[in-house]
Amino acid sequence: MTTLDIMLPYYGNVALMQAAVRSVLAQSDPNWRLTVVDDGKEPSVPGWFAEIDDPRVSYQRNERNLGVTGNYRKCLGLVREEHFVMMGTDDIMLPEYVATVRRVLKDHPGVGMIQPGVQVIDGDGNPTEGLVDQSKRRLYKPRFQGELLMSGEPLATNLLRGNWLFFPSICWRTAAVRKAGFRDNLEVTQDLALLIDMIQDGERMLVSDTICFQYRRHAVSISSQQAFTGARFEEANRFFMEVADRLDGQGWTKAAKASRLHLSSRIHALTMLPGALKNKQSEGARTLLRHVTGADHR
Structure with missing residues (x-):
């Protein structure tokens, strides 16, 4: 080997x-x-x-x-x-x-x-x-x-x-x-x-x-700092939507549906909302809320 x-x-x-x-x-x-x-x-x-x-x-x-x-x-x-x-x-x-x-x-x-x-x-x-x-x-x-x-x-x-x-x-x-x-x-x-x-x-x-x-797992990392501003989830939404289209083209419809739903990512955004509000990231909180509700890909 x-x-x-x-x-x-x-x-x-x-x-x-x-x-x-x-x-x-x-x-x-x-x-x-x-x-x-x-x-x-x-x-x-x-x-x-x-x-x-x-x-x-x-x-x-x-x-x-x-x-x-x-x-x-x-x-x-x-x-x-x-x-x-x-x-x-x-x-x-x-x-x-x-x-x-x-x-x-x-x-x-x-x-x-x-x-x-x-x-x-x-x-x-x-x-x-x-x-x-x-x-x-x-x-x-x-x-x-x-x-x-x-x-x-x-x-x-x-x-x-x-x-x-x-x-x-x-x-x-x-x-x-x-x-x-x-x-x-x-x-x-x-x-x-x-x-x-x-x-x-x-x-x-x-x-x-x-x-x-x-x-x-650190308490504060690059990804968690971005999460408070919503940047992490803006990127995630673009990724999941692009992947869903590609999976549909391959005939993997079940995987495409999971990508469009990206439930765990939306739940994660929900857990970050209190931190965004605590850190007075009002725009970030709005971005997180759009991700949670799915409004950012309608």
């Missing part, structure tokens, strides 16, 4: 990034390669990586800021193996992550995406599960034990009802991601767009209940 490429597009908190890197170094399976692409300007970071005495770890800093999508694309271009992970800069790989993923790849060669079991943690590293994560797990995530292989319109319909996956924890088949690519006009829905593109192209997803990754 091949080595697993772990790509880390970095920007943000130095200490959390260092914790992420240390979690990769602590993997029980040594068959990995870590590539860090620094899109920031923190002066201490290059020196810290220079002290890591491990040939599997490489680091480079961008000459100019590429932004989220630009850095994703650069990382994708640097992948050398058949499968890779686009790890979050503040997430944690538990020691058995690489071993778990490589075992799945051995049992299911050719699978496009692998979603292992994930534990959500807060900014301090403590296990947490807010309302959004609870609803995704209870309402949208399929119930299974062990492993579940999913594909086609049923998978697309499921994810468009509620995206319960964790993008930074997914192992991807490199050729399939390069074929689909990352979109220029998306940010907070970039992960779901990639997934739907790949599913429409025939890729399969293997879901495992083996918990081997920790996804950090």
Whole structure:
């Protein structure tokens, strides 16, 4: 089996990034390669990586800021193996992550995406599960034990009802991601767009209940800040409507209906309304309300 490429597009908190890197170094399976692409300007970071005495770890800093999508694309271009992970800069790989993923790849060669079991943690590293994560797990995530292989319109319909996956924890088949690519006009829905593109192209997803990754959920993030102004949901609405038309053209009418309804996104907008009002984002509150009622796509 091949080595697993772990790509880390970095920007943000130095200490959390260092914790992420240390979690990769602590993997029980040594068959990995870590590539860090620094899109920031923190002066201490290059020196810290220079002290890591491990040939599997490489680091480079961008000459100019590429932004989220630009850095994703650069990382994708640097992948050398058949499968890779686009790890979050503040997430944690538990020691058995690489071993778990490589075992799945051995049992299911050719699978496009692998979603292992994930534990959500807060900014301090403590296990947490807010309302959004609870609803995704209870309402949208399929119930299974062990492993579940999913594909086609049923998978697309499921994810468009509620995206319960964790993008930074997914192992991807490199050729399939390069074929689909990352979109220029998306940010907070970039992960779901990639997934739907790949599913429409025939890729399969293997879901495992083996918990081997920790996804950090911060109280305030880029996406939640945008949510208070409604920007996140303006983007989401454009995405869901465009995808629905494309799915109709493929004959996936059930998935198209789920995309037009985008119920979990509307429920999410409803939960953000009090925060928008508290932060005196009146225009944002109106945008959120239009998204909740479906007025923004009538």
